[in-house]
Amino acid sequence: MVQHWNLFAECPLECGPTFEHFAFGDPCILGIDEAGRGPVLGPMVYACAVSPISKAENLKCLGVDDSKVLNETKREKIFNEMSTDSTTQKVVSFAYRVLSARLISAAMFRRNKYTLNDLSHESAIELIRCALDRGINISEVYVDTVGPKASYQEKLKRHFPGISITVSEKADSLFPIVSAASIVAKVTRDGLLKEWKFEEDGIVVPPEGFGSGYPGDPDTKKFLKVAVDPVFGYPSLVRFSWKTAELALEKLAVQCEWVTEPDSIRKSLIHTKKPVPPKRCSFFTDRYISNVVEF
Template sequence: MSVFTCETDRSECWSGFAEGAPCVLGIDEAGRGPVLGAMVYGCAVSPVSAADDLKALGVADSKALTEEKRDQIFEKMNNDEKTKKTVAYALRSLSPQLISAAMLQRAKCSLNQLSHDAAIALIRDALDCEINVVQIYVDTVGPKATYQSKLEAIFPGIAITVTEKADALFPVVSAASIAAKVTRDTQLREWQFAERAPKVEGVKFGSGYPSDPTTKAFLAKTVDGVFGYPGLIRFSWKTVDTILDKKGVQMKWEADEDDDSSSGKKNSLNRWTTAKGEAPKEQRHSYFTQRKLQNVTTF
């Protein structure tokens, strides 16, 4: 699968879960804020009649649980027969490359829009897989009233609640949060760098949050003046943008110069510093002059 596409992964009992019994559905994500790694959206479903069993599983906001406890619950969700009748889940993992490409393309797609699209895709998948969803709980992204109205327009006839801290209020959202968090953590532990740069190998990258000292050290050590960062990093984050502004080689694309020339435009600064009729002299960055690098047009 390409890093620029997003597919839905489902637990074993997802399709046809609960055999038509009314179910509640919850959605939450893991990895929205970090500067690196995927953002994983989780969706959990559970029969309305199994509310007590879901609570007994010990689900809670994934951030409030220890890593060991999250792993134990997720293992039960996958392998314990009673638990598999209590809750099923589906996941959509948005790679850092997909996030960067979407947020930096010409027609930019915001992180909120990516989040909404992932949630909508998961709800549609549950309905397509013949799960009888009668109530949806979603942790808010952006203005909750606007988000709820959007979902109600797409999924009429289903009761929908969008609210802050839904993962702490509704056990089914907590289950979705756990599935998303454990999956993201596993992805980070098992991440294989496609890049073979010496700077990257063996360097710990921490939690991925910009305030994490280990993450800060990783960003400082692995930055490359020309290529920026490995694919693990979200180039669309302000943290990365600031570092690249300071440490990256400043680029001027010749195609842009040609476009300006053909349209009769001049750089505003050159307009005042260049004598009339004199072509502005471009100074190459020291990165290229020190290495004696030249443009090659013929081979």
Template sequence: MDLSPFETDNSVSCRLSSQIPDVCRTEDCCLGIDEAGRGPVLGPMVYGICFCPISKKEELKNSKVADSKTLTETERENLFEKLDEAKSYVGWALQILSPNTISTSMLQRTKYNLNALSHDTAIGLVKYALDSGVQLKEVFVDTVGPADKYEDKLSKLFPGIEVTVRPKADSLFPIVSAASICAKVARDRVVKAWNFTEDLGEVDTDYGSGYPNDPKTKAWLLKYLDPVFGYPQFVRFSWSTAQTLMESKGVAVHWDDDEEDGEKAAQRRNNKSMLSYFSASAGVNDRMQTHQTHRFFTDRRLKSLDTL
């Protein structure tokens, strides 16, 4: 599994895939869909599909694939290697959704929640398999939201394919278990080798589980909260855990509004106006200071001006 396309830019979504086995283009196939990392406040969410000929279902079952959550990391890695060794009849594809992609999607003006993002990602992966020539006849999906509605939605989108959506499908159908393993292995590897583009020095990688209720995760979030710029892109800043910490520990800033006479309103509230960071006086102060400009400004090529 080559993760370098995502590691080159981990701020965006990225698709990775195996070679398509020739037999999957000539025989009727089944496909399973599952995800890893839906709940954590840290790291990406990874959607995975795995597919093989229907005639190979029993062979896949005999490889002892199981719900990735019931396996140790070593067991998952070993099973992924088995799947990789079976590349003559097993194929897979992944969509890695970066924390930045998740948060910006959820916080955009038009409501786009995590369920909608999950559905669209799964649909995109099924379309990828079909466009690649995989002869899909059966699709098995671990549900997101009400199973019957999701099943109906997918059946209408993919007529001629028998769609089965079930809760805990990763423990019921080996092909979904295989997809679960691929997704979980990819997420674990990405999190372990995360490349922080922010200047954080030597980063403490003891994140805990990444889930919001984990004390280690909470401590990590508090440690790496910048009071002005918030979190590194490793964090899903749309999660309530992250938002609550930013609101309680971050610097209060007033966003200027003409109707409120922005600068004066900010002064009344004893807050800094956002415009003050770009004023002529701010530019003079910046030149007098010795510390480097924050990457927020350099990435966007923003500079303070004395004159317009």
């Protein structure tokens, strides 16, 4: 883990209307999933969903499933119920963080780099911690595998020794609480991209838009070709740390080369001051006593 850098300073937690003190102390399960891990465009959204253990079976009645299986209309309907329906809000609540493309790139380009797995692990840990800090009694946690399963599960157990932790492949398909988190993350990210407002002026966007953001999407490929500035590169929508963006910049942008100065020049810049002789004791200077080197 990288020290001395607050990863989440610029991406505050966004909570559902009933997340604070959800279930009023009843034991709850919590599921975590993300959306936008692979795209070269846009943010990655990490979300959690919580449900009382006594009502966890009711999640199936909502029709939750892996967000990739559900169509857009169904995902938005379920998310709307989670956000506004008073009956549904007794069954499930949620919270999420939006990790911007700029933050992802900055993390991966640091001298002490965050990998994408590091970002995912820290996001999951922070979501669990935020739920606990808001008075939710978390008994069980279910998370999709990111990196080696065993080491990830042990990492979470070290942080939360009193909670049952399950890290599993296809968790968004196996556990409805993770499916609910998957829907929150997917709907949130899709909504952000639909309403995207560029911070930069003069960005060229093809009539068909910038696509899904995945490197293989033809619309995304076209956007990466026309939106590049030869000096400043891409707008903040683009993850500069992705190989797709790096290769495109090599072809389409002005190349710059950082030259390392010779050691002799660096040393002369470092050692510019003459050495200062040590100051003599006032006892000798007040009495005008000097060192005698010859008799």
